[in-house]
Amino acid sequence: KAGVTQTPRYLIKTRGQQVTLSCSPISGHRSVSWYQQTPGQGLQFLFEYFSETQRNKGNFPGRFSGRQFSNSRSEMNVSTLELGDSALYLCASSPGGTGAYNEQFFGPGTRLTVL
Amino acid sequence: GDSVTQMEGPVTLSEEAFLTINCTYTATGYPSLFWYVQYPGEGLQLLLKATKADDKGSNKGFEATYRKETTSFHLEKGSVQVSDSAVYFCALLNYGGSQGNLIFGKGTKLSVKP
Numbered sequence: 001k002a003g004v005t006q007t008p009r010y011l012i013k014t015r016g017q018q019v020t021l022s023c024s025p026i027s028g029h030r031s032v033s034w035y036q037q038t039p040g041q042g043l044q045f046l047f048e049y050f051s052e053t054q055r056n057k058g059n060f061p062g063r064f065s066g067r068q069f070s071n072s073r074s075e076m077n078v079s080t081l082e083l084g085d086s087a088l089y090l091c092a093s094s095p096g097g098t099g100a101y102n103e104q105f106f107g108p109g110t111r112l113t114v115l
Numbered sequence: 116g117d118s119v120t121q122m123e124g125p126v127t128l129s130e131e132a133f134l135t136i137n138c139t140y141t142a143t144g145y146p147s148l149f150w151y152v153q154y155p156g157e158g159l160q161l162l163l164k165a166t167k168a169d170d171k172g173s174n175k176g177f178e179a180t181y182r183k184e185t186t187s188f189h190l191e192k193g194s195v196q197v198s199d200s201a202v203y204f205c206a207l208l209n210y211g212g213s214q215g216n217l218i219f220g221k222g223t224k225l226s227v228k229p
Contacts, residue, residue: 033216043219045218056216
C-alpha cells in the first residue's frame with residue numbers, strides 16, 4: 001500500500017506570493033491533517049479535514065486555508081507569504097471516523113522557503 | 116490547554132548506552148500518548164503508543180509507560196544503536212470531535228556515536 005505523498009517536496013517563494021501544497025493520503029483513509037514544523041515553534045497543528053469538511057482548526061491566521069476533495073486528496077494554501085511561513089509542512093492521513101483512535105501516518109513533508 | 120513538555124536536547128550517547136528521554140504532559144481527561152521519530156529529511160513515524168493509564172507501549176526495543184499519577188510517558192531503550200540517531204517527539208491526543216489534533220513536544224535530538 002502506498003504511503004502518504006506530498007508534492008512538491010521543495011518550494012521557494014518570495015514574500016507576498018501565495019502557494020498551494022498537495023497531499024495524497026493512503027488509499028481508503030478519509031482524514032487528512034496538516035502540521036507546520038519550524039525550529040522555533042516546533043510542530044503545530046493547522047487543520048484537519050474529514051469527508052471534505054474541516055473538522056478541526058489550529059490557531060493560525062486566515063492566510064492559511066485548506067480543502068479536501070471527494071477522493072480525500074487535500075490541498076493547503078497560504079496567501080500573502082511572510083518570511084515566518086518558511087517551514088516544513090507535514091500532512092498526515094488516518095482512516096478517520098469517530099470514537100477509537102486511528103493512527104496517523106505522516107508524509108515526507110514539503111519544505112517551503114520564503115525569501 | 117493541553118501541552119507536552121519533553122527534555123531539551125541534543126542528547127549524545129555512545130553505542131549500547133541506556134537511553135531515557137523524559138516527557139510529561141498536561142491534559143484534561145484521558146489522552147492517548149505517543150512517541151514519534153523523525154529521521155533526517157523524512158516525515159514522522161509512529162514509534163509507540165499507549166491509550167490508557169499503566170499501558171506500556173513498545174517497539175524496536177523502545178518502551179514507554181503511561182503514568183497518570185505523574186503525568187509522564189518517558190521513552191527508554193536499553194542499548195542504543197547508531198541507527199537510532201534521530202529526533203524524537205512526545206505527543207498526546209485528546210479525544211474530542213476530531214482525530215487530528217496531535218499536540219507535540221519540542222522534540223529531542225539523539226545522536227549515537229560508534
